[in-house]
Amino acid sequence: MHDSSYYTPAIAMAIACVLKGPAVLRAWRDPLLRSVYTLIVLSGLVFFFAAPPTISWVNRTVGIPNFSAALVYCLLSAFSASCLLLLLNWRGGPPEEARRAARRWVAGYAVVIVSTMTLFVLGHAPEERQRDFDTYYADTPYIREMILLYLAALAVANVAMIVMCWRWARQVRGWLRAGLLIIAVGFLTNITFAAAKLTAIVARWNGGDLDFLSSDLAPALAAAAELICAIGFCVPMACQRVGDVWSTWATYRRLGPLWRELQPADAHGDHAVRIAWWAPAELQVTQRESDIHDGLLNLYPYFDPEVRARAHDAAVAAGSGPDRARAEADAAMVTAALGSRAADPEGRIICAATADSGPSPAPAGGPRDLVGMSVALRRSPVVATVRERAASKAGTGSPERVA
Structure with missing residues (x-):
């Protein structure tokens, strides 16, 4: 992926944050609105900090080689948790039950984030790698475990999202069902991102070289998954709005x-x-x-x-x-x-x-x-x-x- 492939979605998310910011501040107590805004912010941050120029800048600023890799992994874990929270709040149901489920997911991914930073501190990654960090340090103690941890956390979140979307889609009809199925496809694509990374790592363990799966294919899959999920979230809301306008004009005509x-x-x-x-x-x-x-x-x-x-x-x-x-x-x-x-x-x-x-x-x-x-x-x-x-x-x- 070219650098612009990272910055383009990051800029799009930044514009969305600016446009949605006033509405979120006015209705901050709305958990659904907070979840949407948090997801937009974290999505933009993931793409921004995953861009190679940003990786180099963060490492120079902090003064720790490859610190940016740990930061991106933490952001990915937080993004995974925000996706789960959004779907929980979007689906609704008993508020107390939704809050308990949200607290469990937040606590679980907080542990993942803390563990990620701890493993990075315990490991030794002195040479900066902007594009092939995962495969280059695939055999390094603690760094290896850190990489596997973030991939596992990402896979768990994506599987949970697919299951939740599928179950909910079986209960609803119309544009909401279409949106949920599109979201499920997006997270299935995200699983292929993790699978490509893991395949390249396993190949390294066995003396092979499939680094292109991690450095070239996986980022493209992540960008595609992001786009598909965004479409899935937008389809029900946009089509509902169009349907409401159409219904209103139909009433006017009748x-x-x-x-x-x-x-x-x-x-x-x-x-x-x-x-x-x-x-x-x-x-x-x-x-x-x-x-x-x-x-x-x-x-x-x-x-x-x-x-x-x-x-x-x-x-x-x-x-x-x-x-x-x-x-x-x-x-x-x-x-x-x-x-x-x-x-x-x-x-x-x-x-x-x-x-x-x-x-x-x-x-x-x-x-x-x-x-x-x-x-x-x-x-x-x-x-x-x-x-x-x-x-x-x-x-x-x-x-x-x-x-």
Whole structure:
């Protein structure tokens, strides 16, 4: 790998840290957010300190040959622990159980980190090796054990992550499952990194020379594993966000028929506040819902509960379920009210309405009720029948106050 292959992901992680930093500081008590941020930081540090120019700089600064190797191994162990903590917090479950599991993993990898530094101090590695430290010192007492320890700790973490991802993936569906399977592939690739290192070391023990597996292939596998895992973590969140936006715009579009029907019923014809067309989808939906509610309020004097009841019975008789029948009944009442309003251009029914007319029979509920009404306006044969009757009444010019 070239030096840029190490620094490119390190710079990308540094940018992510800067962008995510304010959000993390505002919600530092959120264990999931802390886990994500810790993983990003450690990932960037691993690539930065594993780069050969950084290795040389650290060794010169500290004044100890190959101190950078021990530092990178400790960072790799901390990174392995952070991956496990992220998956634990991401999965959720009983908080106390998650905290106990997190404490066990942190304690275990803290022991690994302390043991790594202790073995490095006990060993003797006087000649600086920037790219082939593992194979060059494969037979050196204590240094050999240090290398095997970090590879074992890395392999254990990766196997645990694969098992956890696989078990969780069997319980979920959709983008989350896809993300978990991608993450599992990433950690499987990381195991091949450890396997390549170990193969080169064993070859050294037996007098062979497969150093290229450790110095060339293993770093490339580590970079690929990092990229695959990052994609796996991003896929569920990014696709969920896209899906939410798509769903919001779908709601906006499905509210269109009801919104257009009620525009003539708006007594003012416009609103004091209008949002720009480029505003977020959530605001667009809120504005459209507000317009619909205003239109329903203006139609209140023309609402006829009997029309609603008859339409509900007709929808049930036609095989509609409870929710759909209610939506068709509400839409039929609105359609009849619009017809009555069109047949009363002078507004005599509105003038005759009194303050004690009783509570508004306007359809209750949130956006889902409005969406059901809007869909029924366009598709329900029950509403179509009421529309024809309302049109004939409007043609005779005989308004009825149906309140």
